Amino acid sequence: NAGVTQTPKFQVLKTGQSMTLQCAQDMNHEYMSWYRQDPGMGLRLIHYSVGAGITDQGEVPNGYNVSRSTTEDFPLRLLSAAPSQTSVYFCASSYGAGPLNTGELFFGEGSRLTVL
Amino acid sequence: DQQVKQNSPSLSVQEGRISILNCDYTNSMFDYFLWYKKYPAEGPTFLISISSIKDKNEDGRFTVFLNKSAKHLSLHIVPSQPGDSAVYFCAASRPTGNQFYFGTGTSLTVIP
Numbered sequence: 586n587a588g589v590t591q592t593p594k595f596q597v598l599k600t601g602q603s604m605t606l607q608c609a610q611d612m613n614h615e616y617m618s619w620y621r622q623d624p625g626m627g628l629r630l631i632h633y634s635v636g637a638g639i640t641d642q643g644e645v646p647n648g649y650n651v652s653r654s655t656t657e658d659f660p661l662r663l664l665s666a667a668p669s670q671t672s673v674y675f676c677a678s679s680y681g682a683g684p685l686n687t688g689e690l691f692f693g694e695g696s697r698l699t700v701l
Numbered sequence: 702d703q704q705v706k707q708n709s710p711s712l713s714v715q716e717g718r719i720s721i722l723n724c725d726y727t728n729s730m731f732d733y734f735l736w737y738k739k740y741p742a743e744g745p746t747f748l749i750s751i752s753s754i755k756d757k758n759e760d761g762r763f764t765v766f767l768n769k770s771a772k773h774l775s776l777h778i779v780p781s782q783p784g785d786s787a788v789y790f791c792a793a794s795r796p797t798g799n800q801f802y803f804g805t806g807t808s809l810t811v812i813p
Contacts, residue, residue, distance in 0.1 A: 589744070616799070618800070620803075625805055626703075626805060627703070627705070627707075627790060627803040627804050627805040627806055628745070628790060628792075628803035629803070630800045630801070633799055633800060635799060641799070643800055644800070644802075675744055675745070677744070689735075689747040689750075690737075690745075690747065690801065691747075692744030692745050692746070693744050694742070694743055694744050695742070695743075695744055
């Protein structure tokens with residue numbers, strides 16, 4: 586049971602570099618999302634998707650792009666990394682078209698990103 | 702603007718005693734509330750939830766209480782065990798939303 590798989594687990598970038606955080610789930614979940622966790626800020630939603638081809642913004646979308654070409658994958662792209670994007674990133678998925686269906690999000694183990 | 706707040710960053714409790722974790726929210730439109738538990742280097746995992754039509758929900762050693770008039774919820778763990786040591790996040794959602802709003806977390810340490 587892989588669940589939600591995130592890669593890489595750790596990444597160091599220089600300011601201005603681009604990268605993609607990968608997220609894949611094998612539970613056939615329609616809903617997928619990306620959160621960032623920062624000290625004193627909790628978990629904040631970046632982007633989410635309710636199905637293939639459909640994405641929407643969360644609380645803190647600036648500086649990030651997403652796409653959802655398949656049910657399984659939901660990559661998060663940083664086009665020009667900034668030190669403010671240093672954080673721990675979590676991908677999460679849920680049954681149906683939204684977490685409200687079951688009230689439960691399944692999280693990956695996280696990706697720690699440092700931008701110098 | 703933090704819509705869900707956990708004002709206690711940390712809590713220490715003796716094994717066998719009760720742990721009470723608190724959470725306050727500001728948005729009266731929230732109608733569904735959850736608690737997640739997070740161990741270091743792992744993703745959060747779902748613990749327990751409550752709908753606004755209830756004021757209490759139990760699951761084994763875990764009970765969540767909701768006070769809508771005070772916009773306050775709490776998680777009670779009885780009895781506390783060392784394996785309960787983790788960071789606990791509360792979260793809330795609106796009826797017509799696709800996102801949860803998370804609190805800042807409370808780090809619980811259960812002392813053997």
